[in-house]
Amino acid sequence: MVLTSLYSILMFNNLYGDREMSKTKVLLLAIMLAFAPFYLFAQSSGKIVGVVKDKASGEPLPGVNISLDGTQYGAATDVDGFYVILNVPVGVYDVRASFVGYGEVVQTGVRVTADKTTEVNFALEEAAIEGQAVVITAEKPLVEKYTTQSVSLVTSEDLENIPVRGFTDVIATQNSVVVQDGNIHIRGGRDDEVGFYIDGASSVNPLSNTQSLYIIQEAVEEFQVLAGGYTAEFGGANAGIVRTELKTGSKDFKASIDFQTDKFASEGDKFLGTYSYRHHTGVATLSGPLVSDKVRFFVAAENTYQGDRAVRFSKGFDLVQLNGGPLIDQRSTAGANPDTITSYVYPDGFTPKQEEDLWALQGTLSFDLSPLTIRVSSSYSDRTRQHVSGLGFRTPMLDMLNNRYLEDQFTNLLVSTKFTYVVNPKTIAEATVSFFNSQFNYSDSYFGEDWLKWYDSTAVAQHTNGAVQYRDAYRPKDSYFFNGFSFARDGDPVNNYTLRKQNYIGFALNLTSQMGRHHEVKFGGDYRGYKLRQFIISPAAISRLGANNVTDITQVPKADWVSNALPNNYGYDIYGNEADVDKFEDGVKVSQKPYEPVFAAFYVQDKIEYNDLIINAGLRFDYFDSKGRRFKDINAPIDQIVDANTNQLLDEAFVDLDAFQHVSPRLGFSFPVTERTVFYMQYGKFVQMPELETIYAGNSALSRQMVNPRFSFQNPFGLGLEPIRTTSYEIGFRQQLSNVAAFDITGFYRNIKGQVQVDRVEPTNGLTPFNTLVNSDFATTKGMEFSLNLRRVNRIQAQLNYTLTQAEGTGSTRTSAVGALERETPRPTVISPLDYEQTHRGSVILDYRFGSEEGGPVFKNFGANMLFRFNSGHPYTFARSEVGQSDAYASGVDYMTDPRSRRALEPVGSSRTPWNYYFDLRLDKTFKLMEDLQATVYMRVNNLFNTKNVINVYDASGLADDDGFYNNANIEQRNSYLQQYGEAWLNFYKAINIENGQAYWDVLGRELYGHPRQIFFGIKLSY
Known part of the structure; x- marks a missing residue:
């Protein structure tokens, strides 16, 4: 990357240093045409425009010099007094106007936001002699007249005071964002329909379409939530986009150290009505010039440790x-x-084996080599999480005797370098190179990633000095069994090893030109080429293969190995060695090349800006080449599909998918009726690929699904999946009520087609029917957003957000229809409420703050920030449990995942969970220690009133503290357990499942209650 950047710098200097301007323009245009189309980068800068007039006469002043203090950015007014400054990095600036014969005026605190036009007008007074500049504190407009869609914005100033921490919790305070079971949904879309950008580069994991990188809160200049409607620059996300813009280096050196912790009490001891979950966070930042004022840097480093990341309502027991x-x-x-x-x-009050240790580094490096600027952005995170080892990842209450545990490590790096060349004051060319690398793997506390030893009795005995003994060479002893419950023994391992690697290299080119006063034309393209690898294996396979005689797994017959070890591999062979080619041995595909999808796009748009009309019109061309496959003919003779000796699918049974191409129009209008009243409308078509994990699988995994489908009837793969398509409409109204208050109300409607859903394939050639994924679901979402903003007045600043949503569709997840398939009943074809719909959702943020010259010695520089969040419940379907294939531990929940033991008692989604209410608080006070050094001490409390919010319920009871099984004497299976194990079984069941929700958490992977109260104390030193 360093060599690439240096080479690019030299090339740009050679190209533009000595040539005529006309040749430069031709060359830039040629480069643009040569590199289009490309994909999924986005601008991370804004624009400043304005008019300069004579204060006395009101006449426009031509030739006025406009500059941004401490930068090389500037412009001169034209004959109409109009000026424009393009490509201004996101941040806060002092804008200066100077003209011979007139006094200078500086407007301070002007915030520039990504892809927005900021208007800064000046009125200059004649001055006979040069004097001090007139300084005016700029106020952010309460009504955005240049924005043609709804946008939620969280600035670095907001982040300093907000009482919650973390990317998800922060954006959850904004309109249209729903967080359900830790997943982000925007305007009724699924959690895989949200795009994420950091400094203009995509940070999405394409396998799951979720955010990959950790974001340091102190490194953020702003978060933007684009819900539903956005310009042609953006693609690959149908529901919404969350943009993160990192801070730029300051002109003076600045530094800070921040440390906060909840370690105020010993583990399990109560303090202020809650517990310590052994959390701490330390953040250090450094910013300033490097070598000269033309080179600036910003860097932030964070370590966050969580002794108990679950942070759940729990009750101890003996x-x-x-x-x-x-x-x-x-x-x-x-x-x-x-x-x-x-x-x-x-x-x-503490959940064991839930440790998490995170290290993160984010920063920017900016070079101002006018007319060329270079900005390097980098984000790195390394997260290690601890899991229960024996009976399942979410079974800590059954694992107290086991000192062995599993860890997962998730490491991510994103580096992007953007070159910006000022062709002329109104034309900007940009080129961006980006690199992303990610790795995820499991690691055993005994043997790390050496999974062949996980079940090796000799290695285990040696590691534990004989304390852990197996029943034979490769099989641990059976778990303990007390009163119908299984409990892990010391040394019990996990039967899953996973390794995933992915990277992409991306390129982007953009050209922006201000054509006259009213047209900003922009076109460009982006490209990303991925390489994705995965290896998943069952380490217990050796015991299933008669491990006493196995000394070399490569000598095991290949068909036996893939049948017992259950590999799912691409980019690796079936033993976990990296592989770049396909290879068959003995009728088994022993190695499979990595998947290398290509996503690309080209766009053109025109932003037309008049005083009473703003139009944002654009067209986007998307290109998706997933490199996936589909069957040539699933009904072909079976010997053309399956190897009869190995039960493995034949390569010749497949053909490659064609690339998908799609053109999407985008159109937005804004009608500023007055300076205080704006109407706006937005229309757009959007397209995105499904999660690639639904498409990609190793050949042996596909064979298990399609030849021996009992292994994966609930989590199948899909062949031939196409992009998901969305049409979005939005209409809104902004109104300033006074000099300090304004509201924004928006109505929206979205139609989504081609969402992924499970279906049954029944070949006519004798191949066993199997489940697969198809583009068959559809959904409609509609609603209204309302926001009210109050500028700081009499020390108080406030914001109210409220969203009303109706989200309906034929399925909430890609496996919603599995129950109908397994029961051989018709699949749902009518829409019903989606599981994650929260009809009412809102937040109120109040910030009360004393300045440095008020409040006296006690309240001087004291502040309080209060966040109130509320939401109605989400839909569920009241159902009856028929127990089925379950046991004494999980009989109260198994029916919720196994359609064979479940009977719905009402139409889908007819019932609702209870409302939720959270109140969070931050108190802080700042002390001046030295001239340039200050300290801020603070306390922040999440869920101040320790409200036990019910976020999920048991379908059989509609309650969170009654599973409909434990107390139901009419259930024969329950009575059988009671007769077999006695009252002790009831005691165990109540302590483990009713009071602590263990089986619900284990089987369903989600919680019954929200987080309890958590109290942090912190101190921040700032220079």
Whole structure:
């Protein structure tokens, strides 16, 4: 990357240093045409426009010099007094107007926002002699007249005071954003329909279409939430886009150190009505010039440690006490010396084996080599999370005797370099190179990534000095069994190893030209080429293969290996070695090349700006080449599809998918009726690929699904999936009520077609029917957004956000229809409320703050920020449990995932969970320690009133504290367990499942309640 950047700098200097301007323009145009089309980069700068007039006469002043203090950005007014400054990096500036014979005027605190036009007008007074500049504090307009769609904005100033921390929690305060079970939905879209950008480069994981990178809050200049309607520059996200713009280096050196922690009490001890979850966060920032004023940097580093990342309402228990005596393993009672446990205590208010350690680094480096500027942005994060090892990732209450654990490590790096060349004061050319690399892997606490040892009794015994013994060479002892519940033994391993690697290299070119006063024409293109690798294996395979005789897994018959080890590999062979070519041995595809999808786009748009009309018109061309496959003919003779000896799919049964191409129009209008009243409308068509994890699979994994489908009836893959298409409409009204208050109201409607859903394929050639994914779901969402903003007046600043949404469709997830398929009943074809719909959702932010010259010694520089969040419940379907294939531990929840043991008692989505209310608070006070050094001490509290918000319920009861099984004496299976295991089973079930929701969390992967109160104390030093 460094060599690439240096080479590009030299090339740009050679090209533009000595040539005539006309040749430069021709060359830039040739480059643009040569590199189009490309994909998914976005501008991360804004525009400043304005008019300069004589204050006395009101006449326009031509030739006035406009500059941004501390930068090389500037312009001169034309004969109409009009000026424009293009490509201004996001941030806050002091804008200066100077003209011979007139006094200088400086407007301070002008905020420039990505892809927005900021208007800064001046009125200059004649002055006989030069004097001090008149300084005016700029106020952000309460009504945005240049914006043709609804945009939510969170600035760095907002982030300093808000009582919540973290990307998801911050944007969840904005209109149209719903966070359900940790997943982000915008305007009723699925969680895979949101795009994420950092400094103009995509940070989306294409396998899941989710955010990959961690974002340091102190590194952010602004967050932007574009909900539903956006210009032709953007693509690949149908529901909304979240943009993160990083800070730019300051003209003077600045530094800060911030540390906060909730470690105010010992583990399990209550303090102020809550517990310590062993969290701390430390952040350091440094900013300033490097070598000269023309080179500036900003860097932020963070470490966040969470001893208990689950942060859940939990209640401790003593199993020995609940059992009425020592725990005797009921699987070993036939022996002379049954295993006996005399102590099993689960802690109060703390979830073990939920540690998380995160390190992150973000920064920017800017070179001002006028007329060329270079900006390098970099984001790096390395996150390690601990998981329960024995019986499942979310079973800490069943794992207290096991000292072994699993870790996952998620490492991401995004580097982008943008070259900006000023062709002339009104024409800007940009070229961007970007590189993204990501790796995810599991690691065992005993043997790391050496998964072949995970089930090796000799290696385990050696590692534990003989403390952990297996029943044979490669099989651990059976778990403990007490009163119908299984509990992990010490040393129990996890039967899953996963390794994923992905990277992309991206290029982008954009040309922006202000044509006259009214037209800003922009066109460009982007390209991203990925390389995706994955290896998933079952380490217990050796025990299933008669491991006593296995010394070299490569000597195991290939068909036996893939049948027992269950690999899902591409970019690797079936043993976990990186591979770049396809290779067959003994009828088995032993290695498979990585997937290398290509996403590209080209766009053109014209922003037309008049005083009473703004039009944003654009056209976007998207190109998606997923490199996926589909069957030539699923009904062809079976010997042309499957190898009869290995039950593996044949390569010749497939053909490559054609690339998809799509043209999307975008059109937005804004009608400034007055300076205080604006109407706006937005229309657009959007297209995106489904999650690539729905398309990509190793050949052996596909074979298990399609030849032996009992393995994956609920989580199938899809062949031949096409892009999802959305049409969006929006109409809104902005009104300034007074000099300090304004509101914005927006109505929206979205129609989504081609969402992914499971379906059944029934070949006519004798191949077993199997489930697959197809583009068959559709949805409609509509609603209204309302926001009210109050500028700071009498120390108080306020913001109110409210969204009313109706989201309906034929399926909420890609497997919503699996119940109908397994029961062989008709698939849903009528729309019903989507599972993540929250009809009412809103937030109120109040900030009350004393200045440095008020409040006296106690309240001087004291502030309080209060955040109130509320939302109505989400839909669920009241259902009856028929238990089916379950056990004494999970009988109260298994029916919610297994359609064979579930009977709906009402139309889909007819019931609702309860409303949720959260109140968060931050108190802070700043002290001046030295001339340029200050300290801020603060406390922030999440869920101040410790409200036990119900976020999910049991379908059989509609409650979070009653699963409809434990107390229901009419259920035969429940009575059978009670008769078999006695009252101790009831005690165990209540403590583990009813009071702590263990089985619900384990089986469904989500929580019944929101987070409890959490209190942080912190200090920040700023220079």
